[in-house]
Amino acid sequence: MTLLALIGVKALYLLFVWLAAAIAGAWLSERKGYGEKAGLASGLLLTFVGPLIWLLIPAKAHSRWKTEGPFPKRQSA
Numbered sequence: 302m303t304l305l306a307l308i309g310v311k312a313l314y315l316l317f318v319w320l321a322a323a324i325a326g327a328w329l330s331e332r333k334g335y336g337e338k339a340g341l342a343s344g345l346l347l348t349f350v351g352p353l354i355w356l357l358i359p360a361k362a363h364s365r366w367k368t369e370g371p372f373p374k375r376q377s378a
Contacts, residue, residue: 311341322348329355334364 323344329352330340343351360366365373 319345319348322351325352326355330358332364332373333358333359333366334361 309324323341326340326342326344327337328340333355335358336360340351340355343354345351347354
């Protein structure tokens with residue numbers, strides 16, 4: 302029974318990594334002006350290298366990556 306439990310924990314951690322890669326890919330592609338779907342697809346299909354690819358792809362001219370910078374500015378409350 303413990304063997305199945307260990308496999309379940311590893312699967313859960315891999316699921317979290319897979320979902321984090323999808324979120325990161327979608328966020329990066331949307332900020333670079335290509336739309337969220339392209340980054341989501343690359344993050345889901347190319348788990349570890351999907352977000353890294355989006356770091357290398359150049360941003361479009363009027364994207365938020367070019368106008369605001371790589372990271373969004375924090376809103377002062």
